[in-house]
Amino acid sequence: MKITLHVWRQPGPQAQGRFETYTLDNISPHMSFLEMLDVLNEQLVTEGKEPVAFEHDCREGICGSCGMVINGRPHGPRRRTTACQLHMRMFNDGDEIWIEPWRARAFPVIKDLIVDRSAFDRIIAAGGYISCHTGGVPDANAIPVPKPAADRAFDAAACIGCGACVAACPNASAMLFVAAKIAHLGSLPQGQPERYRRVRRMVAQMEAEGFGHCSNHYECEAACPKGISVEYIAQLNRDLRRAELIGEEVMP
Amino acid sequence: MNDSAMLRTTVMQKSVVAITGLVMVLFLIAHLSGNLLVFAGPDAINSYAAGLRDVSALLWTARIVLLASLVLHVYFTVRLRQLSREARPIQYRMQRYEASTFASRTMLISGLVIFSYVAFHLAHFTWGKIYPQYYAATYFLDGRGPVHDVYSMVVRSFQEWWISALYIVAVTFVMIHLVHATQSALQTLGIYHKRYVHSIRKASIALAIVLWVGYVLIPLASLTRILKPLT
Numbered sequence: 196m197k198i199t200l201h202v203w204r205q206p207g208p209q210a211q212g213r214f215e216t217y218t219l220d221n222i223s224p225h226m227s228f229l230e231m232l233d234v235l236n237e238q239l240v241t242e243g244k245e246p247v248a249f250e251h252d253c254r255e256g257i258c259g260s261c262g263m264v265i266n267g268r269p270h271g272p273r274r275r276t277t278a279c280q281l282h283m284r285m286f287n288d289g290d291e292i293w294i295e296p297w298r299a300r301a302f303p304v305i306k307d308l309i310v311d312r313s314a315f316d317r318i319i320a321a322g323g324y325i326s327c328h329t330g331g332v333p334d335a336n337a338i339p340v341p342k343p344a345a346d347r348a349f350d351a352a353a354c355i356g357c358g359a360c361v362a363a364c365p366n367a368s369a370m371l372f373v374a375a376k377i378a379h380l381g382s383l384p385q386g387q388p389e390r391y392r393r394v395r396r397m398v399a400q401m402e403a404e405g406f407g408h409c410s411n412h413y414e415c416e417a418a419c420p421k422g423i424s425v426e427y428i429a430q431l432n433r434d435l436r437r438a439e440l441i442g443e444e445v446m447p
Numbered sequence: 448m449n450d451s452a453m454l455r456t457t458v459m460q461k462s463v464v465a466i467t468g469l470v471m472v473l474f475l476i477a478h479l480s481g482n483l484l485v486f487a488g489p490d491a492i493n494s495y496a497a498g499l500r501d502v503s504a505l506l507w508t509a510r511i512v513l514l515a516s517l518v519l520h521v522y523f524t525v526r527l528r529q530l531s532r533e534a535r536p537i538q539y540r541m542q543r544y545e546a547s548t549f550a551s552r553t554m555l556i557s558g559l560v561i562f563s564y565v566a567f568h569l570a571h572f573t574w575g576k577i578y579p580q581y582y583a584a585t586y587f588l589d590g591r592g593p594v595h596d597v598y599s600m601v602v603r604s605f606q607e608w609w610i611s612a613l614y615i616v617a618v619t620f621v622m623i624h625l626v627h628a629t630q631s632a633l634q635t636l637g638i639y640h641k642r643y644v645h646s647i648r649k650a651s652i653a654l655a656i657v658l659w660v661g662y663v664l665i666p667l668a669s670l671t672r673i674l675k676p677l678t
């Protein structure tokens with residue numbers, strides 16, 4: 196396959212960025228998108244140029260580090276697929292591909308396609324945890340968890356923190372990510388003691404980071420590689436209103 | 448706002464937008480039901496209008512609630528939109544939308560058009576400033592005496608083509624606003640279940656269309672003289 200790439204190049208956080216155009220002649224349709232970028236980088240290094248910086252780790256769709264906007268879609272054109280799991284067979288010979296970093300004030304570009312997502316870490320630190328005793332390993336199944344609650348928590352816990360929801364949202368809102376954590380921890384008995392304090396703190400941190408608000412465009416859900424549902428945003432809204440109107444105490 | 452203020456988060460501000468928006472949706476339904484009485488003839492709509500003025504305490508309560516809803520709705524939507532524009536300082540070179548709609552992405556524009564039209568609409572039908580001669584008409588209601596002739600005011604006004612044109616344009620913007628609005632408000636209020644969410648979203652669009660048809664019928668019937676003025 197022959198591919199023309201327009202890649203966002205930005206040497207550093209303060210530097211001015213711009214698109215650079217590259218052509219690649221011998222791309223196999225079996226390559227993953229990141230392998231295609233590896234080929235590009237080898238070519239750039241051979242030519243004595245700076246390779247394109249992009250983030251990646253697991254390359255199997257579970258770590259959440261490989262985010263980039265490909266032809267206007269976070270993680271590219273295939274639904275429920277991370278950039279690393281995207282294959283070149285999704286494209287046609289002769290295609291032009293635009294590659295951009297996540298664009299959000301709360302995710303400043305570090306270099307080229309890599310953005311600083313530590314805002315997510317700070318949101319988690321603000322309340323995305325449960326408190327428990329350390330020490331001996333607790334008995335498995337010591338706390339009964341109803342199956343529907345376990346399923347709900349499990350679905351929400353599929354979030355890999357990639358930030359595609361923010362990238363896709365016209366408002367650069369982080370509501371889907373935060374809602375996934377709220378629903379994950381708030382659905383389990385272990386998450387109840389801090390349920391209402393958690394939602395207040397995580398939302399406060401989310402807003403302090405400069406993410407936008409939720410307009411219910413539902414682009415996040417469509418872009419999420421793990422299919423996290425906006426149903427959890429509805430839960431976040433309910434929990435936050437409960438916390439603000441009634442208080443953080445958890446009634447039995 | 449200080450840190451403990453209940454409305455400091457966008458989520459709570461958006462809840463106010465949702466509740467005030469739904470109040471206005473309910474008003475649109477009630478207002479249309481009343482307006483459609485023009486098709487039942489001058490007696491029906493004029494006695495309805497006179498009846499409304501009789502229960503003035505109720506009427507004024509409704510007016511104040513509506514005005515407060517409109518003000519809060521506009522204040523918070525404009526504020527939220529401004530905040531979210533700042534959340535993405537650099538735009539994408541290429542952005543493909545998959546789930547959002549034309550309606551959802553133009554809420555501020557449709558809203559601002561509605562807002563300007565509301566002022567004109569009140570000046571026209573409530574304060575009688577646009578066609579004072581049509582506003583001044585009276586009607587003799589059996590068993591009651593002379594009342595404000597709403598029927599003739601409405602029909603004559605709408606026979607001025609520009610009044611009808613403006614009205615239809617405004618009602619179209621209301622429809623665009625509502626295609627996104629009702630289901631969005633329910634989502635904001637936390638009403639979601641996978642079993643009925645798709646029905647809610649379809650019903651929301653259906654409501655927008657039904658209201659559009661209902662509102663547009665009156666100027667169309669006046670222009671085509673299906674509705675005729677009394678004198």
Ligand code: HEM
Pocket residue numbers: 409410411461462464465466467468469471472475520521524525527528554555556557558559561562621624627628629631632633635636
């Ligand atoms: C007939 C009058 C109106 C009705 C029935 C109405 C209804 C609604 C409803 C139900 C929502 C959804 C709220 C939610 O998602 O939680 C909404 C959103 C919105 N409305 Fe209105 N509205 C009206 C007038 C206006 C006006 C005058 C403006 C002027 C600024 C406006 C601007 C907006 C905006 C920008 C949103 C989206 C808020 C967001 O960013 O999430 N609306 N409206």
Ligand code: SF4
Pocket residue numbers: 353354355356357358359360361371372375415418419420421422423
């Ligand atoms: S909700 Fe989905 S898109 Fe957002 S961070 Fe989690 S996995 Fe990524």
Ligand code: FES
Pocket residue numbers: 250251252253254255256257258259260261262277278279280
């Ligand atoms: S590299 Fe880990 S999810 Fe893509």
